Amino acid sequence: MDSQIYFCVHGASSLIGKNFCRYLMAQGYRFSVFARKSSDLFFLESYDGVTVYRYDTLLHEIIDEVPDHSGAVVVDMSWNGVFGTEKNSDFQVTFNIPQIIASVKLAKKINAKHWIGFGSQAEYGSINERVDESHPCNPITLYGKSKVLCSQISALLCKNYAIEYTWLRLFSAYGPYGNHQWFVDYLIEEMRNNRTINATRCEQYLDYLYVDDITNLLVTLGKKGGVGIANLGSGKALQLKNIMEKIKTLVGSTSQINYGVIDYKKDQGMFNEADITKISNLTGWAPKISVEEGFYDMIKKNND
Numbered sequence: 164m165d166s167q168i169y170f171c172v173h174g175a176s177s178l179i180g181k182n183f184c185r186y187l188m189a190q191g192y193r194f195s196v197f198a199r200k201s202s203d204l205f206f207l208e209s210y211d212g213v214t215v216y217r218y219d220t221l222l223h224e225i226i227d228e229v230p231d232h233s234g235a236v237v238v239d240m241s242w243n244g245v246f247g248t249e250k251n252s253d254f255q256v257t258f259n260i261p262q263i264i265a266s267v268k269l270a271k272k273i274n275a276k277h278w279i280g281f282g283s284q285a286e287y288g289s290i291n292e293r294v295d296e297s298h299p300c301n302p303i304t305l306y307g308k309s310k311v312l313c314s315q316i317s318a319l320l321c322k323n324y325a326i327e328y329t330w331l332r333l334f335s336a337y338g339p340y341g342n343h344q345w346f347v348d349y350l351i352e353e354m355r356n357n358r359t360i361n362a363t364r365c366e367q368y369l370d371y372l373y374v375d376d377i378t379n380l381l382v383t384l385g386k387k388g389g390v391g392i393a394n395l396g397s398g399k400a401l402q403l404k405n406i407m408e409k410i411k412t413l414v415g416s417t418s419q420i421n422y423g424v425i426d427y428k429k430d431q432g433m434f435n436e437a438d439i440t441k442i443s444n445l446t447g448w449a450p451k452i453s454v455e456e457g458f459y460d461m462i463k464k465n466n467d
Contacts, residue, residue, distance in 0.1 A: 396437025
């Protein structure tokens, strides 16, 4: 552990947040968490090294409560409206943009050295190829459009405040302690109960990254500094049918998977892969956990 790094985490109850905080706890870090009063942070309750700051609705409510943490790294993975049914809701703009502005302002107020935000592959829109950061952004949802706006606003604020800046365009993440509504969690739960699963033909290729690899990158960024906008994925897309069959084998399920009974979405992308050359070259980071290892670890931890 590098004792000089002090992390401030916004979004600790998210999939990535829970796993990142658990790592910090296991390594004995002292850190802070910013969270709504309604957020369930039960996993932090017995840890003495964390300070939790609660707010009702918006992050700016606690901006004067947080003391100076010169040299801290603020990691903001909080976002309202990440599920499909919410991705064209107006709060994508009205809620999330003020939150991002408040997050960077809070980083400035506590004299943080580095602000890290989480973007999305949705900023690129519907893609059918391997993409790097030069690929044009043509988002097709308010979620994607809001992520693009937040990347631009946070970059300008960080520049004005002389804070190092990183915006990670995340493709697909998976890991333990998540929400059943996430696709991999859903598959594991259904297959564990040997339920029948109706699916598309599952010919599309998706880029899935395990949360422990994301945690390793965040720690690396805490030491290395800002990299600007960078893709975050495994860099190796797998066919969805292959993913489903791997999980079925690892669970030992007898679930019947009915491929092809559900139609593809109208805007369904068929090949979705992150070019992670930039983040790897700038930090030396690379994913280390195969999907087989990741699925096995996730199934084991969710059973514990």
